[in-house]
Amino acid sequence: MSELHEYFPALLRGARVTLLLAVLSVLLSVCLGLAGALAKQSGSRMLVSTATAYTTLIRGVPEFVMMLLVFYGGQILINHIAAALGFHAPDVNAFVTAVLTIGFIFGAYYTETFRGAMLGVPRGQMEAAQAYGFSPWLAFRRILFPQMMRLALPAAVNNWLVLLKTTAIASLIGLHDVMFVADQAGRTTQAPMTFYLAACALYLTLTTGSTACLSRARTRYSKGVREGRLQ
Amino acid sequence: MSYQELIQAFPAYASGLWITIQLTLISLALGLLLAIPLAILRVSPRRAVCGPVAAYTWFIRGTPLLAQLMIVYYGFGQFEWLQAAWQRGNPVLLLFRDPFYCALFALTANTCAYTTEILAGALRSTPFGEIEAAQAYGMSRLTAWRRILLPSALRRFIPAYSNEVILMLHGTSIVSAVTIVDLTGAARDFYANYYAPFEAFIAAGTVYFGLTTILAFLIRMTERKYLAHLRPHRVAVPAAS
Numbered sequence: 357m358s359e360l361h362e363y364f365p366a367l368l369r370g371a372r373v374t375l376l377l378a379v380l381s382v383l384l385s386v387c388l389g390l391a392g393a394l395a396k397q398s399g400s401r402m403l404v405s406t407a408t409a410y411t412t413l414i415r416g417v418p419e420f421v422m423m424l425l426v427f428y429g430g431q432i433l434i435n436h437i438a439a440a441l442g443f444h445a446p447d448v449n450a451f452v453t454a455v456l457t458i459g460f461i462f463g464a465y466y467t468e469t470f471r472g473a474m475l476g477v478p479r480g481q482m483e484a485a486q487a488y489g490f491s492p493w494l495a496f497r498r499i500l501f502p503q504m505m506r507l508a509l510p511a512a513v514n515n516w517l518v519l520l521k522t523t524a525i526a527s528l529i530g531l532h533d534v535m536f537v538a539d540q541a542g543r544t545t546q547a548p549m550t551f552y553l554a555a556c557a558l559y560l561t562l563t564t565g566s567t568a569c570l571s572r573a574r575t576r577y578s579k580g581v582r583e584g585r586l587q
Numbered sequence: 588m589s590y591q592e593l594i595q596a597f598p599a600y601a602s603g604l605w606i607t608i609q610l611t612l613i614s615l616a617l618g619l620l621l622a623i624p625l626a627i628l629r630v631s632p633r634r635a636v637c638g639p640v641a642a643y644t645w646f647i648r649g650t651p652l653l654a655q656l657m658i659v660y661y662g663f664g665q666f667e668w669l670q671a672a673w674q675r676g677n678p679v680l681l682l683f684r685d686p687f688y689c690a691l692f693a694l695t696a697n698t699c700a701y702t703t704e705i706l707a708g709a710l711r712s713t714p715f716g717e718i719e720a721a722q723a724y725g726m727s728r729l730t731a732w733r734r735i736l737l738p739s740a741l742r743r744f745i746p747a748y749s750n751e752v753i754l755m756l757h758g759t760s761i762v763s764a765v766t767i768v769d770l771t772g773a774a775r776d777f778y779a780n781y782y783a784p785f786e787a788f789i790a791a792g793t794v795y796f797g798l799t800t801i802l803a804f805l806i807r808m809t810e811r812k813y814l815a816h817l818r819p820h821r822v823a824v825p826a827a828s
Contacts, residue, residue, distance in 0.1 A: 415753070416796035418760035421771055421788055428784035524651035528764055535653060542661065549662035556650040556658075563649040
């Protein structure tokens with residue numbers, strides 16, 4: 357236990373990196389997901405096929421392979437661009453790679469989640485918004501979004517839980533997240549089990565906490581809905 | 588550029604692919620087999636029975652697969668009794684020094700937890716009439732489970748399980764973290780040798796994409812077969828006058 361005490365500050369720093377990575381990637385992926393879902397609903401052939409290609413491609417390739425491609429391939433790409441423009445190439449940062457890759461991947465999952473939820477909002481709602489002269493953005497913000505969130509919530513939280521756990525693979529490209537710190541500390545002190553379990557405790561806290569928040573958010577977004585109860 | 592090398596690396600990719608397929612299929616099969624009894628325990632109304640299973644699925648579903656893999660391969664080595672057993676040459680425990688069996692163990696434990704919860708959900712949504720009908724026919728509890736509850740739940744379980752199958756295939760890609768040269772491992776080796784990330788990882792990604800497509804097709808076939816009764820009927824629509 358004394359090892360754990362010694363490495364506690366390092367683990368906390370790792371936990372901060374994990375949490376920051378997860379939050380930034382989920383923000384990116386929710387934005388991509390909304391854009392993807394709107395594109396799939398748009399009816400424009402080009403937008404629909406782009407969004408479909410995006411979700412099909414992402415769901416066919418493992419996250420880790422994608423991350424390796426972006427991490428190592430991105431460096432070469434940046435080197436080429438920098439050489440062509442004649443300046444010194446910056447090193448590709450593991451954190452930026454991880455945010456972009458995870459955000460991009462989960463954007464595809466959120467696209468499907470939001471698309472399904474948008475289908476669940478009655479057409480009349482958007483028609484009414486148009487009839488009142490709402491701009492498309494206002495109609496989205498005030499009419500579509502609040503109603504689809506209620507339907508999207510369970511799947512959206514599930515995506516977040518999967519995303520949170522996926523951030524651990526960023527440790528394999530050298531990001532100093534909680535998994536990386538636990539791994540290093542375990543090797544140095546020869547007590548790997550202790551540190552892996554410590555990392556697991558963090559993930560469990562975050563996942564269990566998120567599930568608890570879901571039920572509160574559900575109440576908030578279901579305010580206007582009367583639910584049938586089975587006797 | 589390095590396509591010549593990529594052709595030379597074909598055997599390495601092929602053997603990696605074989606490892607990936609083995610890990611995916613064996614862990615899925617074992618996980619499903621173990622999940623059936625565990626799901627039955629999971630839906631038990633008795634706390635002492637469903638509690639331990641719930642704790643197991645809570646731990647597995649709340650932590651990353653990578654952490655579970657590391658715990659099995661590196662973590663268990665911390666225990667002195669295990670080190671002592673390795674010294675004595677215990678054949679079963681020696682498997683925990685082999686990265687392949689460690690990965691298989693971690694993957695099976697992982698998929699089993701998710702499968703248990705999916706199946707438990709399917710069992711909970713059994714229509715009450717089916718149970719009532721089984722009782723009305725005078726079936727014993729065992730017969731009712733075997734003939735009514737399980738077959739009915741396993742059918743409802745297929746659509747949700749299909750996601751788990753694909754996730755498992757993608758999950759195996761991290762086993763190169765414990766020195767296994769699977770498909771991703773072969774791609775990482777190729778990258779390390781030739782410094783050609785695009786060729787290395789796009790080749791692996793394409794193969795994974797193909798595998799995903801094949802698995803998705805097989806699942807759709809299974810659904811067609813076992814969920815045939817749920818397919819919409821073809822009704823002749825009277826022509827609009």
